[in-house]
Amino acid sequence: MISSGTALGQFNDSINHYIYIGSTGSFSKTNDLASYVLSNNFKFAISKKKLSFNTVNSWVYGEQSDVKSNNDFSSLIEFDFLKKQKRLYYWGNGTFDKSYSLKIDFRYQAGAGLGLNISQTPNLVLNVTEGLIYETGSMIDKDLGERDYDVWRNSARFKYRWVMKDMIILDGFVLYQPSISTRHDTIFKTSTTLSIKVRKWLSLSSALTYNEITLTDRRNLIVTYGVIMERFF
Structure with missing residues (x-):
């Protein structure tokens, strides 16, 4: 799985912490x-006046x-600076991924x-981010087989949250x-x-996730349903 999810809970001045536990599946x-x-x-998530x-x-x-089809682990740490105070803000993140289905x-x-x-x-949260990331790892290339690599990428993301009643x-x-330097090397x-x-x-929840990596020529589509527990404090 490509790590890029985010806790989109809506904070206010008195709520500084958010915790989310979700378990979904299909059979x-x-x-x-x-x-x-x-x-x-x-x-x-922790949200302060200037830093979250x-x-x-x-x-x-x-x-x-x-036969095993998925064994995918993803972890993200993300920081936002001035997000609650300005329309234009700064972000930084670090991620780790390991995926059987995406090789x-x-x-x-x-x-x-x-x-x-x-x-x-x-009721409505919309934001876009743009930045530069460095990536290093090991994967099974569709043409070259298993190999270590490193690459610089442009990273563009659109996030949304709509609350109805x-x-x-x-x-x-x-x-x-x-990828900035290589054609046909894209993460979506x-x-x-x-x-x-x-x-x-x-x-009660239902989720749809789609991943595509052109370097390994792998993609997956996962549709699940289950329960979500969340709390602001």
């Missing part, structure tokens, strides 16, 4: 085939007819850039990371979660 069984996917996510901190960790595991042995990213708040209301929440992001990911609150801290 299918016929006479000839059985398959399942489990997705577990943990997010934690956000960490996102996810693990996806799946099997199809007793990534390991991958590290670190970078920084600028972000723009398009909307920052309790304090009950239905639609949030997600679109990430595009092309999009993720959308629809959740319906049944309690203040508990929601």
Whole structure:
């Protein structure tokens, strides 16, 4: 999985911390085939007047007819500076990924850039970020086989969160990371979660995530459903 998710909880002046635990999955069984996917996510965020901190960790595991299809781990640490005070703000992050389905042995990213708040209301959050990241890792190239590599990438991301009547929440992001020096080396990911609150801290959810890496010629599409527990404090 490409790490780029973010805790999109809406803070106010009295709420400085946010915690999110989500467990979703899907299962299918016929006479000839059985398959399942489990997705577990943990997010934690701290928001101060000028600086905010956000960490996102996810693990996806799946099997199809007793053959492993997914064993993907992703971790993100992200910082935002002046995001609550200015429309134009600064960001920096570091990530680690390991993915069986995308043929990534390991991958590290670190970078920084600028972000723009398009909307920052309790019911609608829209922002875009643009920056430069350095990436190093080991993966199975579609032409060269397993190899170590390093590359500089442009990183563009659009994030959104829409709250309807304090009950239905639609949030997600679109990430595009092309290599600066190499053609046909692009990372693309999009993720959308629809959740319906049944309690203040508990929601039913359905999520769709799509990943594509041109360097390994691999992609995955995961649709899951389950529960989300979150709390502001």
